Amino acid sequence: RTLRIGLIPGDGIGREVIPAGRRVLEALPSSLNLKFSFVDLEAGYDCFQKTGTALPDKTVDTLKKECDGALFGAVSSPSTKVAGYSSPIVALRKKLDLYANVRPVKTTIGSSNGNPIDLVIVRENTEDLYVKEEKTIEGPNGKVAEAIKRISENASSRISTIAGEIALRRQKIRAAAPATSTRDQPMVTITHKSNVLSQTDGLFRETARKALAAEKFSSVLVEEQIVDSMVYKLFRQPEYYDVIVAPNLYGDILSDGAAALVGSLGLVPSANVGDGFAIGEPCHGSAPDIEGKNIANPIATLRSVALMLEFLGEANAAAKIYTAVDANLDEAKFLSPDMGGKASTTEVLEDVLKRL
Amino acid sequence: RTLRIGLIPGDGIGREVIPAGRRVLEALPSSLNLKFSFVDLEAGYDCFQKTGTALPDKTVDTLKKECDGALFGAVSSPSTKVAGYSSPIVALRKKLDLYANVRPVKTTIGSSNGNPIDLVIVRENTEDLYVKEEKTIEGPNGKVAEAIKRISENASSRISTIAGEIALRRQKIRAAAPATSTRDQPMVTITHKSNVLSQTDGLFRETARKALAAEKFSSVLVEEQIVDSMVYKLFRQPEYYDVIVAPNLYGDILSDGAAALVGSLGLVPSANVGDGFAIGEPCHGSAPDIEGKNIANPIATLRSVALMLEFLGEANAAAKIYTAVDANLDEAKFLSPDMGGKASTTEVLEDVLKRL
Ligand SMILES: CC(C)[C@H](C(=O)O)[C@@H](O)C(=O)O
Ligand SMILES: CC(C)[C@H](C(=O)O)[C@@H](O)C(=O)O
Numbered sequence: 001r002t003l004r005i006g007l008i009p010g011d012g013i014g015r016e017v018i019p020a021g022r023r024v025l026e027a028l029p030s031s032l033n034l035k036f037s038f039v040d041l042e043a044g045y046d047c048f049q050k051t052g053t054a055l056p057d058k059t060v061d062t063l064k065k066e067c068d069g070a071l072f073g074a075v076s077s078p079s080t081k082v083a084g085y086s087s088p089i090v091a092l093r094k095k096l097d098l099y100a101n102v103r104p105v106k107t108t109i110g111s112s113n114g115n116p117i118d119l120v121i122v123r124e125n126t127e128d129l130y131v132k133e134e135k136t137i138e139g140p141n142g143k144v145a146e147a148i149k150r151i152s153e154n155a156s157s158r159i160s161t162i163a164g165e166i167a168l169r170r171q172k173i174r175a176a177a178p179a180t181s182t183r184d185q186p187m188v189t190i191t192h193k194s195n196v197l198s199q200t201d202g203l204f205r206e207t208a209r210k211a212l213a214a215e216k217f218s219s220v221l222v223e224e225q226i227v228d229s230m231v232y233k234l235f236r237q238p239e240y241y242d243v244i245v246a247p248n249l250y251g252d253i254l255s256d257g258a259a260a261l262v263g264s265l266g267l268v269p270s271a272n273v274g275d276g277f278a279i280g281e282p283c284h285g286s287a288p289d290i291e292g293k294n295i296a297n298p299i300a301t302l303r304s305v306a307l308m309l310e311f312l313g314e315a316n317a318a319a320k321i322y323t324a325v326d327a328n329l330d331e332a333k334f335l336s337p338d339m340g341g342k343a344s345t346t347e348v349l350e351d352v353l354k355r356l
Numbered sequence: 357r358t359l360r361i362g363l364i365p366g367d368g369i370g371r372e373v374i375p376a377g378r379r380v381l382e383a384l385p386s387s388l389n390l391k392f393s394f395v396d397l398e399a400g401y402d403c404f405q406k407t408g409t410a411l412p413d414k415t416v417d418t419l420k421k422e423c424d425g426a427l428f429g430a431v432s433s434p435s436t437k438v439a440g441y442s443s444p445i446v447a448l449r450k451k452l453d454l455y456a457n458v459r460p461v462k463t464t465i466g467s468s469n470g471n472p473i474d475l476v477i478v479r480e481n482t483e484d485l486y487v488k489e490e491k492t493i494e495g496p497n498g499k500v501a502e503a504i505k506r507i508s509e510n511a512s513s514r515i516s517t518i519a520g521e522i523a524l525r526r527q528k529i530r531a532a533a534p535a536t537s538t539r540d541q542p543m544v545t546i547t548h549k550s551n552v553l554s555q556t557d558g559l560f561r562e563t564a565r566k567a568l569a570a571e572k573f574s575s576v577l578v579e580e581q582i583v584d585s586m587v588y589k590l591f592r593q594p595e596y597y598d599v600i601v602a603p604n605l606y607g608d609i610l611s612d613g614a615a616a617l618v619g620s621l622g623l624v625p626s627a628n629v630g631d632g633f634a635i636g637e638p639c640h641g642s643a644p645d646i647e648g649k650n651i652a653n654p655i656a657t658l659r660s661v662a663l664m665l666e667f668l669g670e671a672n673a674a675a676k677i678y679t680a681v682d683a684n685l686d687e688a689k690f691l692s693p694d695m696g697g698k699a700s701t702t703e704v705l706e707d708v709l710k711r712l
Contacts, residue, residue, distance in 0.1 A: 142509030153498030235616035260591035
């Protein structure tokens, strides 16, 4: 099987980590019977400044027509408002209907409480406040701006079902290696703020409950947590959680919070997942302060490559990458500066490649 | 001066901590020349079940007509949707125009990085998604619910000005006791998500920038942080922050996050502040699991009493309470179970009263 992968480095360190992502795909053992072809695509703030659009039609069309998956680096946000500019990754998620944003957060060693953190945030990726329907009126007491938060039964049900499926899949992996985990039941925690937003978040909550009550999820423990106390709990007992499902904005906030728990955003991958398509995307940003220095941590991207492969049905190839990355971290000989190490992007990458 | 204080215990452990708050006011030294009178008021879920409303008019009227300030305990949320029920504290904030929610988070000892955490979250308290304007339509693919997020120039300016004033006030207190702090400049961090919500959060950001550019804030360092990375930073380097100003919902989430950093929600106070009126409110909830056991931590309420007094212009009385509470925590002899101690609510209270 040959997979065609779109490469969208974007801005800043995106241009350093996405090539690392390509390298790891090229270095996968031939015994996997997987081949890759690549196409370079543009998006981001530099692209906006050059061409007037942050997401050229050509990028979207090529992804739709030619590609099986893609890797997205990061984009810079302008530091003041720039007319006409709007985030290309948010647009891409919608245009390709990548309705799930999956963000696993994992430590290889135990947290302060002794147990390792191993959770995944499953974030709805197309609606909520991200519909970006806003207006501003000039009132008698100054400007008043409004935005729409939209929650649909459809999207809420779809994302909750994916969350349940991911919980079952994780349980299967754990069952195959029982020594490494103390969790014996898959769990999904529904996050919302229905004590204030009874209709929108109320709909998310009810729909998630309904979706997760399906027969196939009968082994899954379903809990819920109001978003503010979810953040509190996430910090107090992160090892407790398995799969957390949330509307778009809460998922955005929670995944950065979870990333803080494992030491560096430079470790945390994500995948934007739709039917038959996935874009791997490191959770970190374009990091202009370290751009061009060859010190960006490539791990988040390498893990995002693996995550993309998982959702493209290539779990074995994904496992190879995860194992190599975990071994690099466990040995802790080649770590980038964000991890307290001295290794360059290239050195971390080479160390991982060697372990494939 | 005699201050009349409304007491609204609400549900659960609210009924155990609010009486503790009353006791600390009664025990203040007579040299302060402050007297208090009290009026018991109803609100909450039990009240809703008994009377059909979670916030009786009588409570609102009495606060408006008779009181200088109030103490609010906590309310329970029903675990499933209950028609007609809606959170009384959210309503109270709006009805009394308590436009600022002030939540100081502080450790008496150093954090893992060595420096103590001493920050305050200043949360806009009247608008954002808390306007609770929602509707649901039955579409061809199921239900779709929408909520309005409203951000006004007016409210954003007002809250940012308060944030600046609090930063200046804190700097003055630090200057009086230079040994206990390493911060030499007041700082306000503006939190928003204007990279996605360019109009609403963009308006908050611009307005905050403008308000904090006023001459009187010339000594204040003004920074900004996108909300997701704010959560990340809050966990990675909490000691860095001084005053964080945020729209309503982000403020709600951030203050629970900050609370997690100091060990227990049972330590974190808040004040709902309007012009000439303030309601002290512990950040914790009604905690039905420990209700009636006399083990709730009264510290959040005692600190909320002090915070209320500060905003009613009684900084000296407030300082007495803060000092007594800090001494209780430093000695660590009478700590409630959430702090790893064995003391009852009453024992913690008595220990603080002794130190007044
Ligand atoms: C860059 C920004 C628009 C984006 C988001 O809010 O989704 C980012 O924070 C993320 O989490 O991928
Ligand atoms: C109980 C709830 C409505 C409230 C809020 O969201 O404001 C609470 O979380 C708080 O922070 O005071």
